[in-house]
Amino acid sequence: MLAAMPASPRSPRSPRDACARSSGDACPGALRLHEADDGALARIRIPGGVLTPPQAEVLGGAAERLGDGELHLTSRGNVQMRGLAPDCGTELASLLDGAGLLPSARHERVRNVVASPLSGLDGAGAADVRPWLTALDGLLCASDGATALSGRFLFALDDGRGDVDALGADLTLLGLGASEGLLRVGHGDTVLRVPAPDAPRAALTAADAFLDSARGTGAWRVKDLPDDTAAALPAEVVRRLREAGVPVAPERRPRPLEALPPAHGRVPGGLRETALSVGVPLGRLAPEQWRLLSGAGGLRLTPWRGAVVTGIAPGRADGLLEELSAAGLITGPGSPWTGVGACIGQPGCAKSLADVRAEAGAAVGPPGRLPVYWSGCERRCGHPHGEWIDVVATPDGHRISHVRGESATGTTTVRDDPAALAAAVAEARGAHSQDAPTRDARAPDTRGSRS
Template structure:
């Protein structure tokens, strides 16, 4: 078993792995912990955000026994464990390995796959992409070359509704109604139409081609390549045709704008069946909240949880008649179950005291500034790095040495920055005004 083969300490870089390059990839994983001010940090990749309840239990056990007791969701639907002891690497690896969360030690940081969280649940989309997800994860773990992907490289599997397509992944598969898929490469203007059955293999081929193109440049993502994404797309098309795939180059649809996050609340599905979509305040979940989620999935749902790239959780397969009461129970433990919660649209990085670079405890500040629901989302950052910030249009609040700077971010550009000196009342009022 994998866990039995793992060492008791954090292993050195695997030869040929992304971490062995000259400019080290600092992205943490499960086997490579990051040293933060509040202890060690592990990032557990959860492809497509899909967890069985047994895996969810293993994460909770790891957080409670080895960390700070909370689970922290990332903007890629992964899970971070914080406050870990410096020597817990072996125990953590065995615990998560036994639950199936570490199918390949060499590939654990490369399994960055986001997927449409409501695919197959609400009747929207062009296809259920679960088959693509399982196939791509298996192909990744079987590929020696794919072990060289950095922890930053991202795959997106979109069922056709455009939600995760909007995230700007390095390799995106977008379902089409005629059992085909569009393959996107970074920000390339073109796309490739391919048969749906061959889509996971095409996505892996695109990633392996990227690695070859990046070998001399040290690029971690498609956007880092010296040439543009369209040049890489042309090379990928040539490789796919050499492999016998039926490909058609097309302009492709415009990439969606906005967050793409699923609506919070009860999601209607097939007759007598529904899903529950909830948000996590500031992306973190306590033991009691996680136990309520897993108990709902185990006893009332299909036995799985789906973590979203918008720091939410979907519980599939609940009864339509019980759905409203089950949602109320989730909201009763502090989860966000609809658009009218003051937490709706509010996000923040870890801030102080967890991050040594942060200039403020932005989570406490975001909590103190809660008020009426704003028209725009707001994200609080403790420094200029803005770790985990959303995409689309949002209010950007950044801590500065003298207070905070508030601006509107749209299409990657910041507009109308306003400096607000220290003081919670003035800050809360300025944020509320910006969110209108």
Template sequence: MLAAMPPPATTPAPPGDASVRARGDACPGTLRLHRADDGSLARIRVPGGVLTADQADVLRELAVRLGDGELHLTSRGNVQLRGLGQECGAELVSRMSESGLLPSERHERVRNVVASPLSGLDGRGERDIRPWLSALDALLCASDAAAGLSGRFLFALDDGRGDVDALGADVTLRALSDGDAILRIGAEESVVRIPGAGAPQAALIAAETFLEASPASGAWRVTDLPAGAESLLDEVARRLGPAGTRTVAPVGPQGSTAPAPGMVTGPRDVVALSVGLPLGRIGAGQWQTLTDIARHRGDGELRLTPWRGVVVPGTGREQAAELLDSLGAAGLIVGPRSPWTGVGACIGRPGCAKSLADVRAEAAAALGPVGALPVYWSGCERRCGHPQGEWIDVVATPDGHQVALVRDGRRDAPVSIDDSPPALAAAVSAARGALD
């Protein structure tokens, strides 16, 4: 039995502290649309990125009938519909509810859960985390307190391979080889070791404890807490009682690594298909091709990844090459040598009023040899949707662009490039370290 403990004492943040939020959380959802220059935007939470083929059909239908005809994947494995009209809200909510994509209106923006997308498919990892995923989502939707989480708060469920553990979530569960799990708060090296069976409940307790600690500071995420994540972890460990043991995270594989595009080999001659989406967006026809493969050649499921890709589980080995060829012909990334591999961008102009450039068109014009490092193009200093880890940062400025290497959370001194497309493409290719 998990012990209930009083909330920790908190120290109000000083006036002007960056962690104090002076306005409400405006993160978009299905019920709260965001007005952009290209129309309204809906962000649909897809916990763990898992969609049934029927749910995928609903999203395609809504994108075509109500939006711009494309589906846009986010860095959390969620889906955005853009170009929506002002009067579409009621129909959008109705279709989401009917399809099971909106199990709780009160919790629709807080169901931010990323999960190892290849869990249970390739024989790696320490456990299949899908039971954790369904259990955590049900616990979140049943918790009155959890409805108070911000739309930015993030859970990560890592099967032990270290992929989503590296994404900087607020609460991370990572499977261990002995059946236990570690619970991490923020980026802390200290963790709580817990029985694997109780991991989803422990994650919810961590989130509810954060909510009790955050009112005085106005924090939306763990990194906003004035006292930091360590004191929060101490309190979570106390609440878990005998079920939790404070320790240091065991050394293991760690890296924000996307599934490589192509065939993912699994046991019993069953494979999965991993594809990337150029700039994270996909047209209705391409989406239909993926959905048809999932329904008729796979397990009836699509898994959206935090790296703006899609995994289709359950295809046979003999047909996999043919299916990959069809997806490549449809314009998707199906192999590591695609020039689109590792290239990302924010929406840019004309969709965003704050953007200083059409960075998606610029990224397409600057495609070159596959780079050793990913590159992300941002239309302004906000860098919406940028990746984690080591990457090349390209930011539009009033005078052109800045190109810089980001590593360990720090940005090296940038190189300024004027509005010469050839010079910009050359600078980006050099920074990425083109492979032979």
């Protein structure tokens, strides 16, 4: 039986603490619980967000038996359980291990892999990344060196449509076709062309190179490295790959700024079976919602706190969409919850200055052009990437900004007036293009058309 660690107390930590020392990495996991204000918290890494129906059933049962019953989706397609007793870790680990959700106790916190959720379903990508997902997870779990990665370090597998490439992962594999792929190291425009069968091994080689480069710098992720070290990292990866006999050629490919998630509803394509894409308001699933999802087919949890249900018989799809909608999930364009996200806030987090989930719900209105994310403090846990409206609770009120990439503009502060706050957020979400449609409507059909 896998041994679980007790819930660890909250402690302040600099984001530049050394990632290679596990004693300094307090990221919660399935075996290391985190003590929050609403009880212990477990974070279960699910590479690519892929769950079989039996695995999903085990997760739901564990949340009801050991926690508050709800499952919380993260911005990396993982699952969190909250309200756990501090001493439940051993029982939780046993349940997860039996379901195949803990293939390696030493690696469970470093299995941070997001993947294009529609890959292989709608025909829009250049390559199906599922073989890469299986191979990379196997290589990670077999690598002693990979245990030194931080629980924050992120891999992304993009099938060529550009969705998860825009999420700012530390290492991104991009599909080009059956024979070749690209490896992006960090956030720059340099990518490395490699043979597709060697791509997962190339990503692990790059992770090893990062760990060596990060030694002594206090870097958790590639973006934390000193500028000159980060700039030199792709060349070091090239050197190591060539030493290993992997053909590699550097080239330039800008990283997309905007990450568009699958549109909600039926996924285009699919002849013998159907897939449905649904959104989860604030990423929080009640027991009955999770049972409905997990009983419908296979699941691919998305980095936008949603789920793609796969393996649905075509004649069942319309009725299931109606059931999911009636259960409070987002099943099509026009939902007021489209593009609305928030951290856990009060009362679950001691650092939060407000109950931002309740505030987000009170401010919900017609969907705007831009997504909005509510944060209870300056840490802004789980915030999106690309372009969005940033609402942060501060001692002086709520600060509202338009974020695009690394810059924030149009900042204003609203003090203790819920109506004024809701109006300011609505204006910010639509102010930059009054007649522009929402992102759900804007995404092209070929994408299957946004913690």
